[in-house]
Amino acid sequence: MEESRFGILSEEQLQSIINNKVCLNTKAVVKTATKILKTYLNERDLGDIDDLVNVSSEQLNLCLRKFYAELRKVDGTKYARKSMVTIRNGLQQHFIKTRSEDIISEDRFNTSSALFKAVLVQLKKAGVGETKSKEPIVIEDMEKLYESAAFSVDTSEGLQNKTLFEYLYYFCNRGRENLREVQKSDFCIAVDPSKREYVSVINKQTKNHRGYDIHNKDHKQSRMYDRPGDSRCPVASFKKYLSKLHSSNPNFWQRPKRKYSDDEDTWYENSALGKNTLYSIMSRVSEDYTLSKRYTNYCVRATSITVLDHKGVEARHIIGVSGHKSETYIKLYSSHLSEDKKRQMSDILSDNVPPPPPPAKRSARCEQFEPLR
Structure with a gap:
């Protein structure tokens, strides 16, 4: 029998493809949202969340309407507006x-949607859990990072921090x-027509750009170029970090060795860096090197976008690097004023004050006599 050019998939395999379309973060949101709704239904003696599969749309609408109004955290306080939206989005995916x-x-x-929007308006008026944009790293802290051992390329930890x-x-x-x-294989090192060396990342599925979005095939166009003659050249430290990784481990973020020699080929263990350690690197560095505030990894992204915007790079070009779907998101970063800009604006206003x-000058004649005692 001639072998078919087409694959043969079972219904389970087809369903698996659909399930894998949803990213892990979305799955976590759905799990949390359904757990909250299930707890609410049980406390109100309204049955179980599985019962909502068979009720009419009208009944589900009424249930959600009441749920949105009465939704509270474990301690009885109200959720922030952003959390409310996240919970609702999770329930949307579930239903x-x-x-x-x-x-x-x-x-x-x-x-129920109208009631949900009304609840958000109430939360905004009350100022409950107002979200704050991630603050960019100020230039003074940037200097401290690069001048200290935090980004030293002569240690496994410093080299990883900088990378x-x-x-x-x-x-x-x-x-x-x-x-x-x-993974180590996610990067490409190349040279452009001007003979400048750069590092680029192979495009991967992200939160804003799923694999089925054919119009965003090349949504991230950023490159990290070398700085010849600069001791802080990002490409040079990247290549050094890559050369020091354990050859048997494909992960790019590997656990730094505690003991190694400077001339040793491998500075990192044959194991991946833990999630919690990886996600909290900037927070730990902020505390260890007494930066002006506690930064997170996300603050680095905010710094990148803010710097590009303040230097006059057009929003349409910035989203080519950031991967945002719309230029409107850039405004969230543009609205944040740097410390230097705040000082500059204050000085401009002060210069306008008379x-x-x-x-008053005292006459020369008065100055000849000493005051009466």
């Missing part, structure tokens, strides 16, 4: 899968997304 209904977009859920920082900075990556899954009058 699309279990009922083939969209509780956000479909008209049959208009009343991580510059990976987030030049490629404008989020603090956690896909960070743990980065100066005080000069002190």
